[in-house]
Amino acid sequence: MSSMGKRETPLRILIVGAGAVGLFYGSRLHQPQSNVLVSLVCRSNYNAIKSNGVKLQTHSFGDYIFHPEHVFNSVQAADCIGHWDYVVVTTKALPPSDASKSEANLIRPVVSEGTTIVLIQNGIGIEKPYADAFPSNALLSTVTVVSAEQLEQGMVRQNRWTRISIGPWNSAGPKRGEERMKEFADILKSGGVKDAEMYDERGLQFVRWHKIAINASFNPSSVLSNGASNSGMAADPLLKTHILGTMYEVLRLAEVVLQSPLPSKFATPEKIVESSLRNTAKSEGEASRPSMWYDWAGGKPLELEVILGNVVREAERVNVEVPRIQSMYALLYMAQKRRDDANKKAKL
Ligand SMILES: NC(=O)c1ccc[n+]([C@@H]2O[C@H](COP(=O)([O-])OP(=O)(O)OC[C@H]3O[C@@H](n4cnc5c(N)ncnc54)[C@H](OP(=O)(O)O)[C@@H]3O)[C@@H](O)[C@H]2O)c1
Structure with missing residues (x-):
């Protein structure tokens, strides 16, 4: 691991959304020897992390404990630090609970002049609310293929992979x-993530759409098949046809939206299905099921809008048919609404 040399003034990074992804990348970004200091905004795991730090079990770097510079229990509390160089958003990409407000409102207290906003989230169309809310701040859009989970409060396991693809969003002008x-x-x-890759804006969007082709096919299909694993779906002839058809639907749409053919470096849907067949290792336990299944099984909100809804809306905008995606979106939208309505009634 190469060290960067010590900065004279500290560079401060705030992670908003201290879950599996935020804690894993936060622990790699934190380099006190170079004066790069990471702090966390936690929610349900605040007490555990405040008392013990973050325990990591990683495939790539072994086991270690990450002690952040500061641990806050809200974004407002993090406002006590005068300036954050980077605010990294690693919450699930969900619509705001108050539909009249932007999801970008969450980080408003900690964004000042010169703060760079970094999004490490899945989904299509996630950048616009942040670009609209903070037109003068640099915005980096990133896509990761890491497989990580929070096993218990403040304990994260990285099962495999570190790759993170980064691109600037509309970086014209003085935003640097x-x-x-x-x-x-x-x-x-310098924190050991050797495959931190840089792209231009359109290049990064291709990475995003290619990842969405995978997420939008496997994730909702797992929920709709009562928890089938990725390898189980790839092995079943009927589901394999559905998964391949969905991936092609998304990739054809991406080519229209981005007005360019998919670069040849990206794996084809057939290759993705083939590699999913091998994703059966028992030691990874449940990790071979998509996270949307666990969210559904745990009664949590699904990242439905950024993984399916925005794809449907983009397809409508450019007049391309996406019947498989549209059907899964309609079914899961209603399933989630009925589940939430039933839960609300049960609480009355
Ligand atoms: N996990 C993976 O392997 C993986 C891989 C690739 C991409 N991704 C993507 O990365 C993003 C993050 O996923 P994840 O797996 O890390 O999710 P996660 O484990 O659920 O973490 C999200 C964290 O954000 C916190 N949070 C949500 N709203 C908050 C708020 N208003 N204030 C403070 N904290 C808040 C949650 O707190 P609570 O615990 O209190 O809810 C949780 O700790 C998602 O877009 C996901 O699709 C994940």
């Missing part, structure tokens, strides 16, 4: 998005 992207990638690399 490209410079910030390079700095952020360098910190990750």
